[in-house]
Amino acid sequence: MTEPTVPSNGRRVRTYVDFLFKWRWLVLVGTLGIAAVAASGGRFIEFKNDYQYFFREDNPQLRAFEDLQEIYTKNDNTLIVVAPESGKVFEPDTLAAIGELTDRAWQLPFATRVDSITNFQYSHAEEDDLIVDDLVDLERDYTRDELDALRAIALTEPLLKRRLISDEAHVSAVYVRHTLPRKRSDEATKAALAVRELAADIENKYPGHEVHLTGSVMLSNSFFEASVQDLSRLVPLMYGVLLVTAVLFLRSFWGMLITLVIIVLSASTAMGIAGWTGIPITPPSSSAPTVIMTLAVADSIHLLVTLFQSMRRGMSKKEAMTESLRINLGPVFLTSLTTAIGLLALNLSDVRPFNDLGNISTIGVTAAFVYTVVVLPPLVAIFPIRAGKKSASERSNAVVTLGEFVIYRRKGLLWFGAAAIVFLSAMVARNELNDEFVKYFDESFAFRTDTDFASENLSGIYTMEFSLDSGEEGGISNPSFLEDVDAFAVWLREQPDVHHVFTLTDTFKRLNKNMHADDPEWYALPKERELAAQYLLLYEMSLPYGLDLNDTINIEKSSTRLIVTCDNVTAVRMRELQAQSEAWLRANTPEHMWTVPASTNLMFSHISERNIKSSLLGAFIALALIAVILGIAFRSVKFGAISLLPNLAPAMMAFGIWGMTAGRIDVGNAIVTTMALGIIVDDSVHFLSKYLRARREGGMATQGAVRYAFSTVGSALIVTSFILVAGFLVLTLSPFGLNAGMGLLTAIVLLVALGADLLFLPPLLMQIDKAPRLPSESQLPSPAEAAAQ
């Protein structure tokens, strides 16, 4: 069971290595030049700080949201929550703080509307007049009694209570609507920074007041900050992983340096090309450098390990390089190909940042293969590399012992493996699809803690917006329509988890009361259509700049926007509430009122549901392609088919483990199957190719071939799996939840895949492939080598 003697491609590899060694400087400088040109595209990289980029233009939830915004107004917003230490909002200094915030918020970038308890357009009756004015007159010194009266008014006003003022009046909010032109990518960041500056100013000027910031503008900006953090924190960590790997497996400074050059070149080439081709960076795609570096490390480690082994056996540097390329070129090509297929399949995802992640990583993986084959040999020639000591993995016989154990316990392992597959696959169903975009951000983000504070104390940002259509021009004044809207609002307010309902019917009731000398008896919907329309006209005439009703009523006055705000609920509950609301409308209102709600939060609530389908399709296509490639490489339909099992099962099992522990799948998890597939297949490629070589060329029986495979690639598999798992674990340190979750789940898949390849695949082979020996095909090049040609 020695290596076959110089097969046909040996000579070609030798010529190639000779060339690279001879022209090492030229090749190196030339490649570095090309890499530099590619990487220089990095200056064009655009950070997308708009949460809407997560959704393709044809996403139905995005479309619904855009439609709603085109009928009413654009709804990018900031909620500025003011929390006085005193716990009392209706104190002169707190009102002054809120008043100043309200005034100055008009100056914020893209601000088109500012609502607060101070500028609330309070309408009331005075003799025969309708007075509409700011609730709080900032130039007046209120007495204690007057402040209490203001508090009482605010807490009975449905448009304020639980929206801009808490039940106990201990915190209050200023709502700023920004109309982002969406022409430049830094709009949200510009707005967010100005909001922060304003908040800091207010905190300074009014001691004893804390200001918290949330809303979609802060969300968009946090996406930008998450991208930057990922790039600046995770990439250095990857260098750490590389260092540890080099120490453990290479024991060579120069080996580490070569690996470093390869991964830096690969990652910067990929990011540079992303810049040239206009692929924007978002938090998911900001994990691309980490992913690329992880995959690229594996490539060069494979080559370097064989290089050092050969040098220790006494070969010269050039001979050892030739030997290493000869053995590894095929598998490294094959694994790069399958990995790229898995990554490219991310293009089927419904979420654009994951398409970008797939494409950038594909470029990186391809670059890594090219650099490993073209730049690594010249670097080996240039650097004063010595063989070094045997690495930990080589000295140990543990892998051989493991192989013996697997052969001895094959029946048990087979049954155990099958049982584990069945059991864990059943557990997959325990996962629920749940995307809460607030929880994408860990507590190191001010956005997360501020949003949590806002939802605990005042109001969440989990909303649903309904555009309720009366079916006729001017129909919003139709009493029967108003009664339906009101009944809907009443029903919604009775539902668990519903925090606040914003509806025009409350304004109509208040106006009706105002028109009857503020008699509480008249706090009811107007009974006649003309009356309602004329009240509304009067009220609209009385409203100041920016505080109009155009965000609640469409121009034909035929439909109105109703906004439901929920407590902090899961996406599952959100979808349930949505379905219940739609069903209620169908059961209780005329057909023109039936509608589908929209909101930022609903887009995210559906994102993984939509994405999991496209992801599974992507995984299926990738799997089919990979099976075909393996079938060709192994020149066997049977082994192509066998290879599917250890590649399909780990993803299922990992999702099963996830179901038993985390239980919640977000959109970052959903893409793991697709992406991981191309990576885990590498292990079985290596194992099966060695196994088949032993069967076909060595004429060995099944058990012997398993033993051969263990001894030749067992440790290499463990080493690369270690690198890959470590690389993806680096991602779990991302403050951005989608990346952390994707990293962790991928790491689990990789570990399970290693287990499947070492503990389940061999017993399976021994069970299925029982023929004493396969027809000898030694006259043909080995499968991996065939692929290399």
Added chain:
Amino acid sequence: MNRFVPLALVAALVPALAVAGPAEDKGLEIAKEADRRDTGFGDTTADMIMILRNKRGQESKREIEIRTLEVKGDGDKSLTVFHSPRDVRGTALLTYSHGVAPDDQWLYLPALRRVKRIASNNKSGPFMGSEFAYEDLSSQEVEKYKYKYIKDDEIADVACFLIERYPVDKDSGYTKQQVWLDKDEYRARKIDYYDRKGQLLKTFTPTEYKQFLGKYWRAHKMMMVNHQNGKSTELIWSNFKFKNGLKDSDFTRTRLTQVL
């Protein structure tokens, strides 16, 4: 990026700081000349169709009739009668506009058979849901603004003065308006409205000017485009009639209830 807010603040403060100088004097002179050329019309009546369009191109129409009485020494008086939408037919608005002081306004609601005073002193909101604010449509008294001449300019090959005017009312929705007046007749050709943060908000373009009584020019088509929300409103005027013999007694709260 942080520079944005201070810049906006500075932009907002500039008009307040501007002391009277040659440019200010010239600006005021131009405004006064425009006002002078429009004095003496006595009274007018006209019909107007207001067409609202949203970003999706949906339209909605309102029909309005306006009667105006020139008042010497104070702002004009006007009576606005709504003919459609159907629900507000017969609703009428009486306005006594003033220079710097807030206008007085009463609205007659036929469904309630009552006249209600609009007591808000902050009426810069949109007029009937359109892109015109009440302050854009109300009588443009000279005292409502401070002025500054900027330069000579051209709008569609017509020589114009470009002046800036800054609202005196602190509740105005604007920090600044840029007005192009043609040199021939001192007619407004274009107005750009800048919002509270100094950003361009709307553009007003009056066209189809016709002259009445050999002196008074009236645009028959007006367009207001909101650059921030993508909505627009078009006004189509017709039936201008001058010197109808309207009197003060035609602009009282009692008359308000008998407009139809």
